[in-house]
Amino acid sequence: MSMPSPYALGATLYMPATRGDLLDVVFRDKLPSLRSLVICLEDAVAEIDVATALANLSRLLSAIDQRGGRLEEGPLLFVRPRDAKMAEILNEWSLIKHVDGFVVPKLTLGNLLSWQKAVTNPELCLMPTLETPDVFSPESMTNLAEALQETLHDRIIALRIGGNDLLGGLGLRRNPVTTLYSTPMSYVISMLSGVMGSHGFALTAPVFEQLSTPRLLEQELELDVAHGLVGKTAIHPDQIDIIHDKLRVSLDDLNSARQIVQEKTTAVFKHNDAMCEPATHYKWATNILERAKWHGVQQPCERHGREPFQVQARVADFGC
Structure with missing residues (x-):
């Protein structure tokens, strides 16, 4: 397995596996600047639509195969299974070779073994998501980091921080006029950067769920970078270029x-x-x-700030 660089992820867009335009995104006919795509079979797909979503994913992989595989310069492609049981099934699909890896939802020390047994294909890398209540415990995260080092370290491209799930567990939602770092997530991100970073794992930043405040997104991205985070989940395509711009180095x-x-x-x-x-x-x-x-490298700006972007599609068309 050739492990992609965690910095190759950039802005990661989640899209429900039920969408009909996934092939266009994979081959850059749509969203040409996207660096990484996650086809979601979990939160973005209702229980009654799971069979339809799996069939659509199968058709997508067949279409990719018929074209001779994905473009070398296309976005990294991941699938987020609903659970380890579904991952075990997808792991055996012959055409899963056209996917870079799986996003592991709600990884804990308790379910690590089931995921390890489910994803045996050595060509699939993993992006576990940290989004359960035990994430608030440094001791639990240290134990998880040590377990991951012993089992899946060489297959993990990055760990994803599930900000909305973590805040939801506290009964909170971010204030639309402040960054995530004005919430308890400031502690969580700092702690994870220390615990997981010291064990050699890259971390990606949670989604920014406000669509009409790009300047606030830029402020949050500056803090993401200051905490050593390597990429960020995008909730909408209009966030992609903003994220990539802020990931440039000075x-x-x-x-x-x-x-x-x-x-x-x-x-x-x-x-x-x-x-x-x-x-x-x-x-x-x-x-x-x-x-x-x-x-790349930051370029001097001729103007200060940006105009608020206009949302061209429903947020419900995408997933996070």
Whole structure:
């Protein structure tokens, strides 16, 4: 299995497996800037529509096969099964080879073994979602991180933070005029960045559910990046380019990173009035270079801010 870079994920859009235009998105006839797509068989599909959704997914994979496979430059493609039992079935589909991996909903230490047994295809990478009450416990997350290291570490591209589910468990919903970092999720994201990051796992940022405040989305993305998060779930296609723009690296950071990773560099040096110490900053520098590889470098803006984007489709057409 060739593991994709977590920085290749960029903006990740969830779409219900019942949609009829999935093939257009996979082959970039629609949403050409999308970097990663999750076809959802879980929350975005009602129980009565599961059979229809599975049949539609099967037709999609057959259509991809008939075209000779996916485009090399197309979006990464994942499927979110409803549960481990469904994942076990999909794992055996011959045409599942056209999928990069599965998003694992509601992963816990208690159901880890069932997922490990269900997804035996070594070509499928995994993106577990952290969205259950035990996520609030550093001890539980440490135990989960250690278990993942022992079992699935080499197959996990990134861990996804399920912000809405976690807030919902507290009976909360974010204030539409503040970022997620003004809620208890600030603690959760900081804690997960420390616990999971120190165990070698990349993390992606929760969805931003407001559609008419792009400037607030930009503010949240700046905080996402400051916490080391590598991508973000998009709730609507109009968020894709905003997310990708904010994942670009600054020219100053890029130049600092390049100097830090040089083989022949001093133990400590000054760059842009900041101390650079390769022994401690090397991992940061390699992450900056990887981010720049996938998202590029920030360009000076000719105007300040953006006009609010216009929603061209119902949010219900997409899933998160």
